[in-house]
Amino acid sequence: MNSWFTDFYAAIAKSPLSHWLETLPAQLSHWQKEAQHGDWPQWEKVLKNLPDLPADQVDIQSKVSFTRQPPISDGHQKQLTHLFKRMMPWRKGPFHVHGIDINTEWRSDWKWDRLLPHISELHGRNVLDIGCGSGYHLWRMRGAGAEFVVGIDPSDLFLSQFQAIKHFNPDPNVHLLPLGVEQLPELKAFDTVFSMGVLYHRRSPIDFLAQLKAQLRPGGELVLETLVIEGDVNTVLVPTDRYAKMRNVWFIPSCDALTLWLQRVGFKDIQVVDKDVTSLDEQRRTEWMQTESLADFLDPNDPSKTIEGYPAPLRAIIVAKA
Numbered sequence: 611m612n613s614w615f616t617d618f619y620a621a622i623a624k625s626p627l628s629h630w631l632e633t634l635p636a637q638l639s640h641w642q643k644e645a646q647h648g649d650w651p652q653w654e655k656v657l658k659n660l661p662d663l664p665a666d667q668v669d670i671q672s673k674v675s676f677t678r679q680p681p682i683s684d685g686h687q688k689q690l691t692h693l694f695k696r697m698m699p700w701r702k703g704p705f706h707v708h709g710i711d712i713n714t715e716w717r718s719d720w721k722w723d724r725l726l727p728h729i730s731e732l733h734g735r736n737v738l739d740i741g742c743g744s745g746y747h748l749w750r751m752r753g754a755g756a757e758f759v760v761g762i763d764p765s766d767l768f769l770s771q772f773q774a775i776k777h778f779n780p781d782p783n784v785h786l787l788p789l790g791v792e793q794l795p796e797l798k799a800f801d802t803v804f805s806m807g808v809l810y811h812r813r814s815p816i817d818f819l820a821q822l823k824a825q826l827r828p829g830g831e832l833v834l835e836t837l838v839i840e841g842d843v844n845t846v847l848v849p850t851d852r853y854a855k856m857r858n859v860w861f862i863p864s865c866d867a868l869t870l871w872l873q874r875v876g877f878k879d880i881q882v883v884d885k886d887v888t889s890l891d892e893q894r895r896t897e898w899m900q901t902e903s904l905a906d907f908l909d910p911n912d913p914s915k916t917i918e919g920y921p922a923p924l925r926a927i928i929v930a931k932a
């Protein structure tokens with residue numbers, strides 16, 4: 611893992627991101643020390659055992675698929691399936707690696723298809739994805755032409771899944787760092803910042819929006835995706851306890867309320883470009899994520915409500931300029 615981080619430092623040393631080097635090495639060496647006490651060592655073992663079979667056929671434009679010709683042997687495929695399964699649950703994907711289809715809980719490709727027509731061209735851009743999960747969208751951003759892509763996510767499992775996928779296509783311009791948004795300095799350097807599925811997990815959503823703005827260069831683009839509810843500019847749901855069985859959900863605004871929050875922190879040209887009720891086909895239990903999923907989070911007698919009686923998950927995509 612040392613080399614992942616030193617490769618990243620070298621990649622940004624002469625870029626508009628170089629002043630990140632003032633804080634990042636200390637944070638990542640702290641993470642390395644802490645990680646030794648958690649589940650990380652077990653995933654690191656899996657990573658070390660991955661066979662050395664780089665892909666020679668890469669599709670990151672229409673999906674995330676890494677394969678080679680001739681295909682890998684049945685024995686390697688079995689070994690790889692076994693190693694990937696040791697990294698369950700796989701939530702965000704799907705990934706296709708050497709004939710193995712990692713059918714994740716979420717069809718993250720559907721979210722990508724909904725947002726892509728509405729965002730600025732990614733060609734040549736430096737892109738940050740805050741709360742990137744296992745990095746599915748990082749690959750799609752690169753596939754859409756982004757020059758340099760970095761995701762941050764504090765989950766060690768997602769980092770190990772990302773590195774397992776990257777092992778087969780070691781693109782030096784796609785990175786994931788184990789950080790939370792609160793650890794970012796004000797970089798003011800990215801051309802596009804994505805943050806999808808994170809705002810409702812934040813206790814201070816307006817501070818969070820200001821943190822997103824602080825990563826963008828002037829005129830850069832924010833792509834924000836979050837849970838919303840129907841209502842006017844004063845409508846915000848704060849669940850009394852859980853929302854769809856999630857413990858850590860704090861604020862679910864209406865689109866108008868969210869637009870006002872974005873205005874208040876200084877974003878311009880704010881547009882709600884998509885609203886979509888999450889379907890039972892988009893988030894579901896699979897062979898690769900065998901615990902509860904959306905069907906278990908909804909009222910069995912009325913799927914328009916969560917099990918707690920709140921409106922079922924409705925998600926919006928908003929784009930805005932810094």
Ligand SMILES: Nc1ncnc2c1ncn2[C@@H]1O[C@H](C[S@+](CC[C@H]([NH3+])C(=O)[O-])CC(=O)[O-])[C@@H](O)[C@H]1O
Nearest residue numbers: 702718740741742743763764765790791806807808
């Ligand atoms: N402080 C934090 N800073 C950054 N990320 C965080 C933080 N806390 C949690 N996360 C991360 O935010 C992601 C949210 S999931 C969206 C994934 C992807 N974006 C998607 O759109 O499919 C949606 C959900 O789980 O509800 C997880 O990967 C967390 O680890």
